[in-house]
Amino acid sequence: MTMSVVLAVTLQTCHGLPIHCVLKLYDRRFGSCLRYILKKKTAPHTPENEAAFEAFVRRGMMPGFLRYPKKRNETEDFAVTAREFLDEGNRTDSLAKYEATLWRDCIEHFECETKAYNRLADCQGRLVPHVLAHVSLSTTQLTAMPPEAAPYFEVKGILLERIDGFCLEDLTLATPLPSNLRTWQQLIQSGADVAHEINRRGIIMEDCAPRNVVVDKQSHTPRIIDLAQCRFRDELVEQWYKWDTDNPGAIGAVMVNLVQKKTGAKLPIRYPDYRAIIAGIKRRKAEAAVADRKRA
Structure with a gap:
């Protein structure tokens, strides 16, 4: 069970010595814990989900929607979760909002972990792994997307020292x-x-x-x-x-x-x-x- 995708990566250096790393990806499409809707039950990412999310983004709905959970989180005791949007009546909109909330969660996790590693710069390699790089990957052909929509289809990641x-x-x-x-x-x-x-x-x-x-x-x-x-x-x-x-x-x-x-x-x-x-x-x-x- 995981919130993020973790991949083993080997980098070939110019000196010929490989570097073994771990790439942690904050991808809304994966992560069993991230996509929990009930205990021990996840909502898998499907082509229907992605089509609903893409249409939602193309209509320019993301900025306004993201303000909604942010405002609620400022006044309510419990944070807004993605699963609650699956109960809305319109299936297409509910799937889109579910994926949109997961996108927000992934960005928050990436920013949080980045901030934590920055604070622990002097402790990397001792209390936590060394951070080697930050990455950004595309999940779709960005040429087909309006520039303002492109960030919603990027997957952020952190390349870390592998601890054997x-x-x-x-x-x-x-x-x-x-x-x-x-x-x-x-x-x-x-x-x-x-x-x-x-x-x-x-x-x-x-x-x-x-x-x-x-x-x-x-x-x-x-x-x-x-x-x-x-x-x-x-x-x-x-x-x-x-x-x-x-x-x-x-x-x-x-x-x-x-x-x-x-x-x-x-x-x-x-x-x-x-x-x-x-x-x-x-x-x-x-x-x-x-x-x-x-x-x-």
């Missing part, structure tokens, strides 16, 4: 089981620490889970590989930081439970002291306020 290793979620599938679980404990602790390091840079992951952590087989260090659904803040406030405490726990606590089910042992994992962190944020804000008053 295993998914942290699969840690307990190893056979035979290790006689000493300290290695597992260290890996899980490192995964939770990576999540916290990313949080400290003002990035909160909304889809934080062991399945999004890959352990490099050479360095035996974890990397977070999915940053498409994040929130950003320059300085974390108390209410927001409390919500963020699930990021390290979403990796650490889940893996502790998996290991306990497999071995019967409960591994001790350390989590950040959020009370101290929040107190520090308050202290810095108070000090800044005092300094501002003195300058005034």
Whole structure:
């Protein structure tokens, strides 16, 4: 299950040494989770869907339609989802709006992940993979499209360093089981620490889970590989930081439970002291306020 298409890519360099990469594509036509309409049920992309979407775009309907979910999201507690448009009466319009909303979702995921990797520029290759390039692919013959319609038929992508290793979620599938679980404990602790390091840079992951952590087989260090659904803040406030405490726990606590089910042992994992962190944020804000008053 995935939100994006992921392809293995090999680049041939002028020096003759190939570079193995991963190309992540934000394509509305694919991704089982992206096209969910019911639990474990997806709405497949079909020629009928594409024809409805293309006609919708050609009629110049996209700009006005995209303002509608944006306005609703500003006033409602729950975000507008693509699936709700499938319940509208006119089948052609409902399919077009469904695809249009998925297009918006893909663009938002691409922009979010790009912003997150930019913030983590100094951490690439350590906490997250290196970003090698950004790409834009066409899904149709753009010569047949008006210039203003062309962006709606482009697929954005990010070319990333390939991390050879295993998914942290699969840690307990190893056979035979290790006689000493300290290695597992260290890996899980490192995964939770990576999540916290990313949080400290003002990035909160909304889809934080062991399945999004890959352990490099050479360095035996974890990397977070999915940053498409994040929130950003320059300085974390108390209410927001409390919500963020699930990021390290979403990796650490889940893996502790998996290991306990497999071995019967409960591994001790350390989590950040959020009370101290929040107190520090308050202290810095108070000090800044005092300094501002003195300058005034």
